[in-house]
Amino acid sequence: MTYLAKPRLLSELQPRNELGYTRRDYEGAISTLCAGCGHDSVSAAIVQACYELDIQPHRMAKLSGIGCSSKTPDYFLGASHGFNSVHGRMPSVATGAALANRDLIYLGVSGDGDSASIGIGQFAHAMRRGVNMTYIVENNGVYGLTKGQFSATADKGSKSKKGVLNADSPIDLVALALQLGASYVGRSFSGDKEQLIPLIKGALRHHGPAFIDVISPCVTFNNHAGSTKSYDYVREHNEAVNRIEVIMSRHPIEASYAPGSLRRVVQHDGSVLLLRKLGTEYDPTDRIGAMNHLHERHALGEIVTGLLYVDEGAEDMHRNLNTVETPLNQLDDADLCPGSLALDALNASLR
Amino acid sequence: MKRIDTGTPDHLHQVVDCQWACPAHTPVPEYLRLIAAGRFAESYEINWWSNVFPGILGRVCDRPCEPACRRGRVDEEPVAICRMKRVAADLKGDISSRMPKAPVEKNGKRIACVGAGPASLTVARDLALLGYQVTVFDGGESAGGMMRSQIPKFRLPDAVIDEECGYVEALDVDIRLNSWIESLGALNAEGWDAVFVGTGAPRGREAELPGRQEAAANIHIGIDWLSNIAFDHVHSVGKRVIVLGGGNTAMDCCRSARRLGAEDVRVIVRSGFDEMKASPWEKDEALHEGIIIQNCMVPMAFEHDGGTLTGVTFEHVEVQHDAHGKRSLVPTGRMETVPCDEVLIAIGQENTFPWIERDIGLEFDRWDLPVLGEKTLQSTIPNIFFGGDSALGPKNIITAVAQGHDAAISIDLFCKGEDVNNRPPDRITLASQKMGLHEWAYDNEISEEDRQKVPVRSLELALKDVRLELELGFDVKKACAEAERCLNCDMATVFTPQTCIECDSCVDICPTECITFTDDGDEDDLRGRLKVPAPNLEQPLYVAGGLKTGRVMVKDENICLHCGLCSERCPTNAWDMQKVDWLVAHAGAE
Ligand SMILES: Cc1cc2nc3c(=O)[nH]c(=O)nc-3n(C[C@H](O)[C@H](O)[C@H](O)COP(=O)(O)OP(=O)(O)OC[C@H]3O[C@@H](n4cnc5c(N)ncnc54)[C@H](O)[C@@H]3O)c2cc1C
Ligand SMILES: Cc1ncc(C[n+]2csc(CCOP(=O)(O)OP(=O)(O)O)c2C)c(N)n1
Ligand code: SF4
Ligand code: SF4
Numbered sequence: 006m007t008y009l010a011k012p013r014l015l016s017e018l019q020p021r022n023e024l025g026y027t028r029r030d031y032e033g034a035i036s037t038l039c040a041g042c043g044h045d046s047v048s049a050a051i052v053q054a055c056y057e058l059d060i061q062p063h064r065m066a067k068l069s070g071i072g073c074s075s076k077t078p079d080y081f082l083g084a085s086h087g088f089n090s091v092h093g094r095m096p097s098v099a100t101g102a103a104l105a106n107r108d109l110i111y112l113g114v115s116g117d118g119d120s121a122s123i124g125i126g127q128f129a130h131a132m133r134r135g136v137n138m139t140y141i142v143e144n145n146g147v148y149g150l151t152k153g154q155f156s157a158t159a160d161k162g163s164k165s166k167k168g169v170l171n172a173d174s175p176i177d178l179v180a181l182a183l184q185l186g187a188s189y190v191g192r193s194f195s196g197d198k199e200q201l202i203p204l205i206k207g208a209l210r211h212h213g214p215a216f217i218d219v220i221s222p223c224v225t226f227n228n229h230a231g232s233t234k235s236y237d238y239v240r241e242h243n244e245a246v247n248r249i250e251v252i253m254s255r256h257p258i259e260a261s262y263a264p265g266s267l268r269r270v271v272q273h274d275g276s277v278l279l280l281r282k283l284g285t286e287y288d289p290t291d292r293i294g295a296m297n298h299l300h301e302r303h304a305l306g307e308i309v310t311g312l313l314y315v316d317e318g319a320e321d322m323h324r325n326l327n328t329v330e331t332p333l334n335q336l337d338d339a340d341l342c343p344g345s346l347a348l349d350a351l352n353a354s355l356r
Numbered sequence: 357m358k359r360i361d362t363g364t365p366d367h368l369h370q371v372v373d374c375q376w377a378c379p380a381h382t383p384v385p386e387y388l389r390l391i392a393a394g395r396f397a398e399s400y401e402i403n404w405w406s407n408v409f410p411g412i413l414g415r416v417c418d419r420p421c422e423p424a425c426r427r428g429r430v431d432e433e434p435v436a437i438c439r440m441k442r443v444a445a446d447l448k449g450d451i452s453s454r455m456p457k458a459p460v461e462k463n464g465k466r467i468a469c470v471g472a473g474p475a476s477l478t479v480a481r482d483l484a485l486l487g488y489q490v491t492v493f494d495g496g497e498s499a500g501g502m503m504r505s506q507i508p509k510f511r512l513p514d515a516v517i518d519e520e521c522g523y524v525e526a527l528d529v530d531i532r533l534n535s536w537i538e539s540l541g542a543l544n545a546e547g548w549d550a551v552f553v554g555t556g557a558p559r560g561r562e563a564e565l566p567g568r569q570e571a572a573a574n575i576h577i578g579i580d581w582l583s584n585i586a587f588d589h590v591h592s593v594g595k596r597v598i599v600l601g602g603g604n605t606a607m608d609c610c611r612s613a614r615r616l617g618a619e620d621v622r623v624i625v626r627s628g629f630d631e632m633k634a635s636p637w638e639k640d641e642a643l644h645e646g647i648i649i650q651n652c653m654v655p656m657a658f659e660h661d662g663g664t665l666t667g668v669t670f671e672h673v674e675v676q677h678d679a680h681g682k683r684s685l686v687p688t689g690r691m692e693t694v695p696c697d698e699v700l701i702a703i704g705q706e707n708t709f710p711w712i713e714r715d716i717g718l719e720f721d722r723w724d725l726p727v728l729g730e731k732t733l734q735s736t737i738p739n740i741f742f743g744g745d746s747a748l749g750p751k752n753i754i755t756a757v758a759q760g761h762d763a764a765i766s767i768d769l770f771c772k773g774e775d776v777n778n779r780p781p782d783r784i785t786l787a788s789q790k791m792g793l794h795e796w797a798y799d800n801e802i803s804e805e806d807r808q809k810v811p812v813r814s815l816e817l818a819l820k821d822v823r824l825e826l827e828l829g830f831d832v833k834k835a836c837a838e839a840e841r842c843l844n845c846d847m848a849t850v851f852t853p854q855t856c857i858e859c860d861s862c863v864d865i866c867p868t869e870c871i872t873f874t875d876d877g878d879e880d881d882l883r884g885r886l887k888v889p890a891p892n893l894e895q896p897l898y899v900a901g902g903l904k905t906g907r908v909m910v911k912d913e914n915i916c917l918h919c920g921l922c923s924e925r926c927p928t929n930a931w932d933m934q935k936v937d938w939l940v941a942h943a944g945a946e
């Protein structure tokens with residue numbers, strides 16, 4: 006089986022962003038995932054988000070663990086920094102990288118196995134420490150790469166491809182993220198790019214730990230009747246609370262909506278999130294309310310999607326640790342190791 | 357928007373840009389693939405069925421296919437479609453066993469063709485294969501029409517014309533040379549079942565300016581002068597030559613003059629450089645051969661000294677465009693006399709039918725062209741048909757061939773007593789090319805090579821001999837590299853909405869982003885909302901409904917590369933690559 010590389014021929018009609026790049030410039034190597042895998046759509050959404058945000062590829066770092074989902078950073082942002090860690094350890098590597106160089110944009114891509122099974126401890130600590138990153142879990146309810154065993158996010162009672170029922174309770178990473186202090190939390194579906202792309206954009210512009218759970222069907226091992234992570238099931242049970250639009254500070258806001266239906270959230274960097282309510286009354290700045298809503302709807306069998314929580318005054322790990330503005334990797338020896346006199350003075354102050 | 361049914365031929369045809377643009381609808385991608393496979397004889401054969409003169413057209417065709425070629429919209433330059441015909445012709449080897457034979461048993465119908473140009477010879481070829489007895493009359497010494505008499509030998513050698521006219525003659529076609537027809541009335545009275553008129557547009561337009569008569573010895577009508585070179589009556593020219601006019605004839609005149617020893621050759625044109633009618637590649641070649649092109653100068657008078665031409669006086673003009681973009685040439689009053697020894701007038705060609713009586717019932721329109729049925733090419737005398745330059749004014753060889761096919765269909769229907777308007781339909785078949793998960797019956801990998809340059813003889817050699825062919829043609833390696841540049845536009849993307857699960861994989865993989873799943877709308881609205889906007893209205897949108905979410909799949913055919921990646925990525929085979937075989941109806945088709 007051979008995979009052709011995408012040809013580079015492009016028409017002049019191809020749109021370009023402010024930097025003069027086409028979407029194709031944000032792509033990576035050709036994907037080796039199964040045809041129809043939701044993860045490829047998430048990659049495409051990341052490409053589109055970075056393109057729309059005019060991100061310079063070399064200002065971005067993408068990190069991942071192990072799994073089909075964790076393979077995807079090879080398939081987008083071919084000109085960015087990357088680190089493929091061991092299974093479940095992406096959050097610690099991201100934490101270290103973010104500590105060393107606070108100037109890069111960090112994007113972690115993981116799977117439900119990688120983050121909710123082997124890496125759940127790592128996930129929890131990255132969230133509670135407030136690492137300034139976008140953390141995307143491509144959630145298919147199975148270990149795709151190892152041929153479809155149930156993962157920790159598989160719903161109780163859902164059926165495997167071979168017909169076996171899952172007896173264990175599921176972990177809801179969105180609920181965990183809310184509880185652990187993520188300051189931007191969303192859920193979406195790989196088959197709904199209109200919702201997913203702005204969610205990723207908002208996360209990339211968010212200052213603080215941003216978590217997005219993307220239901221991303223495994224077309225090979227978990228897309229049958231009886232699965233709760235199949236294309237059909239998710240489409241039928243998807244309950245979006247809002248639609249978001251990300252407006253960069255330099256662009257004027259033109260959208261006109263009925264009064265009261267629109268909510269404006271200004272992020273740390275000046276970017277504006279315009280949240281259009283859908284149906285139910287929902288306040289995305291109320292963390293406790295978000296957790297309640299999630300549980301209520303889950304009990305009804307609905308999959309709640311949209312931007313579920315955002316904290317306008319979010320802070321990150323560097324603020325918590327009171328580090329200097331200059332990225333640590335740019336500090337010289339003298340700053341990093343002020344010498345024995347400084348140590349003596351410090352010791353003296355603690356006596 | 358209205359759903360597109362890929363079963364409708366027009367959509368599928370239009371997507372094969374080159375074949376659609378070729379007046380004779382030559383199956384271009386198919387012959388290119390055959391060349392890439394080293395099957396030159398077969399490549400020649402399918403060309404021959406469509407356009408009758410592959411070796412000739414592979415050297416001198418006006419190539420309307422190339423500006424239409426998809427590759428030109430996604431790359432710097434289109435595929436060198438034209439010169440690949442020459443490759444097939446050059447490398448085909450012995451094809452005698454492939455060439456069809458005329459039926460031994462004739463059908464008893466006798467057809468006269470007047471003129472042995474491409475139009476008549478196409479009619480003769482198509483009808484002879486059906487058992488008609490065809491006689492072709494031409495006033496000249498050899499067959500080929502203007503291909504023989506006007507197109508310079510350095511572009512089209514005699515041997516190629518001999519060979520391809522020979523294939524027609526071999527079908528028991530009786531070609532009578534040195535047989536000028538004096539009267540259409542008399543000819544028709546001889547009892548032919550049908551008469552085809554393919555006599556071209558043989559009169560070069562005159563420049564009636566002061567001094568024309570006095571200096572006549574050094575002033576020539578371009579097309580007449582060219583035929584005098586072709587038939588070896590002219591061997592030299594003055595040192596300083598002015599060519600009036602900016603079309604293809606002007607280019608042949610100036611380049612021939614250079615080869616006959618002229619040192620200072622100027623093509624002087626009324627219009628601006630970009631508006632000249634000559635093909636861009638001909639202008640390039642002329643410039644390369646040291647010819648000077650001067651623009652925005654209108655000839656006013658021929659200057660002479662007691663009957664000896666000394667120069668031409670021009671008035672400079674300015675090109676101006678009004679609010680509607682309409683162009684006009686505004687005189688500036690500035691005069692200039694350009695000295696010269698000889699002038700070639702190449703400002704256009706006209707139809708003339710001195711041998712057609714005006715009282716035999718054959719009607720002419722106000723431009724003095726015969727009144728004809730649009731597709732039937734039938735004149736107001738039912739058994740007389742026209743085609744080529746004689747029908748609609750000067751065009752080119754491939755148009756003459758296409759009209760020859762159309763006229764042959766009409767003649768066949770007419771002789772069978774059927775309605776000439778009841779044309780046989782084109783045939784279309786679709787066949788899946790899928791051989792495996794990532795395997796296709798065609799090579800779907802897309803070459804990123806630039807267009808190959810045709811090797812030519814050195815300028816020094818070329819300018820020494822007016823009959824020496826300039827181009828050498830592609831060798832096998834270059835030919836294959838060029839064939840690989842073809843995007844296989846006849847491999848249609850066919851979508852089956854019933855099996856699509858809307859996973860977006862095709863959208864994400866498509867290298868030119870021409871697939872969009874979106875809410876329905878009218879065409880204008882949809883064109884603006886696609887992933888890559890689709891402003892090219894000449895290229896159709898492919899729209900399919902019936903998806904679970906109620907959205908529509910919209911594909912902009914304009915920029916599709918036919919790479920098949922959508923189909924390779926689709927988990928449910930909702931996309932398939934299917935080869936479109938478009939069999940254009942010829943005479944005798946059911
Ligand atoms: C200088 C020049 C260069 C050209 N270059 C190209 C080119 O590069 N590519 C291209 O595609 N086209 C080119 N053309 C145009 C092309 O040659 C013509 O469009 C084409 O040959 C028309 O074909 P036809 O069959 O209609 O008639 P023609 O080729 O004109 O043939 C008509 C024939 O009929 C004969 N005839 C006319 N009246 C009678 C009569 N009463 N009795 C007997 N015989 C008669 C003539 O002698 C002639 O042989 C060129 C034309 C010129 C003038
Ligand atoms: C330490 C370790 N334990 C187990 C494995 C085997 N393994 C590889 S991928 C994987 C699960 C991946 O699941 P998920 O993160 O959901 O990714 P998916 O393939 O579903 O996208 C496992 C258990 C491993 N590679 N390393
Ligand atoms: S096994 Fe599943 S998750 Fe892995 S690539 Fe295939 S469809 Fe995607
Ligand atoms: S063949 Fe398919 S993937 Fe390739 S360009 Fe056309 S629509 Fe896109």
Ligand code: SF4
Nearest residue numbers: 856857859860862926
């Ligand atoms: S890849 Fe196939 S199933 Fe998926 S959206 Fe495209 S056509 Fe539909």
Ligand SMILES: [Mg+2]
Nearest residue numbers: 116117145147
């Ligand atoms: Mg998984």
